[in-house]
Amino acid sequence: MKTILVAVFIIASVGFVNAQTPEWVTGKSSTYPDDQYITGVGSGDTRQEAENQARAHIAEVFRVQLNARFSTNKTETLNGSGSNVSGKTVDITSSSVNVGLTKTLEGTEIADVWQDPNDMEYYALAVLDRGKAAVRITDQISALDTELVEVGNEIDTAGTKLGKLRLLVSRKDLALKRQDLNSDYSVLSSSGQALPLPGISADEATTDLLRFCQNEIRFGLDSKGPRSESPAQVVSDNLTSQGLVIATGDTASPDFTLKVVTRLDPSKTPVDGWYYCRWDIELSIVDNATGVVMTDISKRDRSGQLSVRRAKDRAVYDMDKAVKQMTAELMNRLLGGQ
Numbered sequence: 001m002k003t004i005l006v007a008v009f010i011i012a013s014v015g016f017v018n019a020q021t022p023e024w025v026t027g028k029s030s031t032y033p034d035d036q037y038i039t040g041v042g043s044g045d046t047r048q049e050a051e052n053q054a055r056a057h058i059a060e061v062f063r064v065q066l067n068a069r070f071s072t073n074k075t076e077t078l079n080g081s082g083s084n085v086s087g088k089t090v091d092i093t094s095s096s097v098n099v100g101l102t103k104t105l106e107g108t109e110i111a112d113v114w115q116d117p118n119d120m121e122y123y124a125l126a127v128l129d130r131g132k133a134a135v136r137i138t139d140q141i142s143a144l145d146t147e148l149v150e151v152g153n154e155i156d157t158a159g160t161k162l163g164k165l166r167l168l169v170s171r172k173d174l175a176l177k178r179q180d181l182n183s184d185y186s187v188l189s190s191s192g193q194a195l196p197l198p199g200i201s202a203d204e205a206t207t208d209l210l211r212f213c214q215n216e217i218r219f220g221l222d223s224k225g226p227r228s229e230s231p232a233q234v235v236s237d238n239l240t241s242q243g244l245v246i247a248t249g250d251t252a253s254p255d256f257t258l259k260v261v262t263r264l265d266p267s268k269t270p271v272d273g274w275y276y277c278r279w280d281i282e283l284s285i286v287d288n289a290t291g292v293v294m295t296d297i298s299k300r301d302r303s304g305q306l307s308v309r310r311a312k313d314r315a316v317y318d319m320d321k322a323v324k325q326m327t328a329e330l331m332n333r334l335l336g337g338q
Contacts, residue, residue: 021114021116022112022114022123022125024039024041024112024125025041025114025123029111029125031111032111032125032127035130035190036129036130036131037127037128037129037130038058038061038127038128038130038187038188039058039125039126039127039128040053040054040055040056040057040058040059040060040061040125040126040127041054041057041123041124041125041126042054042055042056042057042123042124042126043121043122043123043124044121044122045120045121045122046122047113047115047122047124049122050113050121050122050123050124051110051113051124051126053124054110054124054125054126055105055108055110055126057126058105058108058126058128059105061187062104062105062183062184062187104133104136104137104181104184104188105128105133106133106136107128107129107132107133107136108126108127108128109126109127109128110124110125110126111125111126111127112124112125113125130188130189130190133188134185134188134189137181137184137185137188138185138195140181141178141181141182141185141195144174144177144178144181145178145198145199147174148171148174148175148178148199148200149199151167151170151171151174152171152199152200154167155167155168155171161216161217161255162217162255162256162287162294162334164212164216165212165213165217165335166335166336168205168208168209168212169209169335171200171205171208171209172202172205172206172208172209174205175200175201175202175204175205175206176202176205176206178202179201179202182194182195182197209243210243213242213243213244213245214243214245217244217245217255217256218245218246218247218253218254218255218256219239219244219245219246219247219254219255219256219257219258220246220247220253220254220256220257220258220288221235221236221239221246221257221258221260222257222258222259222260223259223260223261223262224259224260224261224262225260225261225262225263225264226262226263226264227262227264227312227316227319228260228261228262230316230319230320231260231262231281231316231319231320231323232260234320234323234324234327235258235260235283235323235327238324238327238328238331239258239327239331242331253288254288255287255288255289256285256286256287256288256294256334257285257286257288258283258284258285258330259282259283259284259285259286260281260282260283260323261281261282261284262279262280262281262319263279263280263281264277264278264279264312264315264316265277265278265279265280266278266308266311266312266315267308267311268308271304273306274304274305274306274311275304275305275306275307275308275310275311276302276303276304276311277302277303277304277308277311277312277314277315278300278301278302278315279300279301279302279303279315279316279318279319280298280299280300281298281299281300281319281322281323281326282296282297282298283296283297283298283323283326283327283330284296284297284330285330285334294334295330295333295334296330297326297329297330297333299322299326301318301322302315303315303317303318
């Protein structure tokens with residue numbers, strides 16, 4: 001009799017738990033329908049973990065759309081001659097990934113939290129009001145449209161090549177940001193439609209920038225110092241991947257020269273069995289018309305290995321790694337007017 005009573009109690013308890021389990025844990029929420037809200041469910045050992053997972057699931061809805069577009073448009077082959085970009089494949093959207101996503105997710109709220117009494121797992125429901133989020137994005141896109149028009153007008157009256165290059169880069173970045181926000185808007189829209197494009201598209205802005213880089217402006221490359229040809233090649237690859245042209249003997253004189261200076265100072269005295277080579281690398285961009293250094297950046301460190309020769313090789317390898325980030329920073333300063 002006691003066994004039967006215990007069994008009945010267990011069955012009743014399970015039935016009570018199931019009755020209390022929120023519908024959104026295993027299915028859709030009738031309180032937050034799909035046509036009005038984007039929802040995300042997360043779980044974890046703690047309430048905070050569950051809430052973080054729920055918010056991440058909402059973000060994933062936008063990332064899936066963005067990453068799909070990014071994978072499709074990551075490269076574009078541009079062909080032609082003269083006033084058109086010469087044929088090559090270049091990276092045109094690497095700066096666009098997840099731009100604006102944080103702003104899009106503003107307004108995400110944790111609507112409900114539930115803890116499973118069986119395993120004590122926490123579940124959280126995050127919700128994002130489609131209508132309110134769409135209004136915020138519409139305002140941001142409208143502001144970008146105004147700015148794109150203003151930058152476009154400045155491009156037409158730019159007095160220097162560098163000034164025009166900076167404006168073209170700025171317009172491309174603005175257009176890519178608008179494209180990403182519009183992608184988010186299409187996710188929020190009940191119709192799945194994006195806002196109409198009143199001006200230049202991201203692809204058009206990118207093509208204009210590449211055309212200018214290919215035909216109107218030239219960068220020279222000058223390297224000095226031991227083993228400087230290796231980091232100089234890294235710099236060259238970085239610039240050409242952005243569509244910039246490195247002037248050679250059969251092309252027009254460069255407007256700017258990017259100088260690479262290296263120094264290696266290997267020690268022949270081991271320290272705890274290791275030989276070290278101090279290295280120093282400096283990058284600078286010079287305006288060839290005036291001789292003025294527009295911007296520069298340097299880095300120094302030391303690299304260790306089990307022999308002097310290998311320490312020098314390691315130093316060159318470490319310089320090559322460092323120069324990738326240094327080149328990006330240098331170009332950001334130049335194009336940002338810093």
